[in-house]
Amino acid sequence: MRRAEALAERSEASRRVQQLRARVISNARHQEGETPSEDAAALLAEADQELDSLEALIRRINLTNSATEVVGGGTLTDALARRDVLRLRHSLLTAAADAAAGSGGHGRQLRSELVMLSALPVAELRRRADEVARDIRGVDTLIQRTNWEVELLA
The missing domain is CATH 1.10.287 (Helix Hairpins)
Incomplete structure (x- = not known):
C-alpha cells in the first residue's frame, strides 16, 4: 500500500470512529419500556476494533515517515x-x-x-x-x- 492510500484510509477510519461515537452516545440511554434503535455496547465494541486498526495504521505511517528520505x-x-x-x-x-x-x-x-x-x-x-x-x-x-x-x- 502506498503512503497516500494509507493516509486516505486513516482519514476514513477516523471518520468511521466519529460516526460510531455519535451513534454510541445517541443510544447510550433510553426511556424505560422502549428499545434503543441500536445496541450501544455492540457499537462501542465496533468502535474499539476500529480504533485498534487505526492505531496500527498510524504506527505504520509514522514508521514510514521517519524512515523515508x-x-x-x-x-x-x-x-x-x-x-x-x-x-x-x-x-x-x-x-x-x-x-x-x-x-x-x-x-x-x-x-x-x-x-x-x-x-x-x-x-x-x-x-x-x-x-x-x-x-x-x-x-x-x-x-x-x-x-x-x-x-x-x-
Whole structure:
C-alpha cells in the first residue's frame, strides 16, 4: 500500500470512529419500556476494533515517515514538521499584516478621534508571507510526490 492510500484510509477510519461515537452516545440511554434503535455496547465494541486498526495504521505511517528520505535531505517527518511550521509562520505574518493595516477596523471619522498608526511594515510582512506561501507549496509538493512513491512499511 502506498503512503497516500494509507493516509486516505486513516482519514476514513477516523471518520468511521466519529460516526460510531455519535451513534454510541445517541443510544447510550433510553426511556424505560422502549428499545434503543441500536445496541450501544455492540457499537462501542465496533468502535474499539476500529480504533485498534487505526492505531496500527498510524504506527505504520509514522514508521514510514521517519524512515523515508526525501529529496533535498532529511526524512519525511522532517518535511512534515517544516510544512507545519511554515503554515504557522504564514498565519502569523498575514495576521500581523492585517492587524497593522487596520483590516476590519474603521478609519478616523472625526478630527477629534485618535489617529492609529501601524507599528509594523505591512508591505514587508505581506512580501514575507508570500515567500513563506511559496515555500509551503514547494514542501507540500515534495510531500505529495513522496506519498505516491513510497510503500508503507510494516
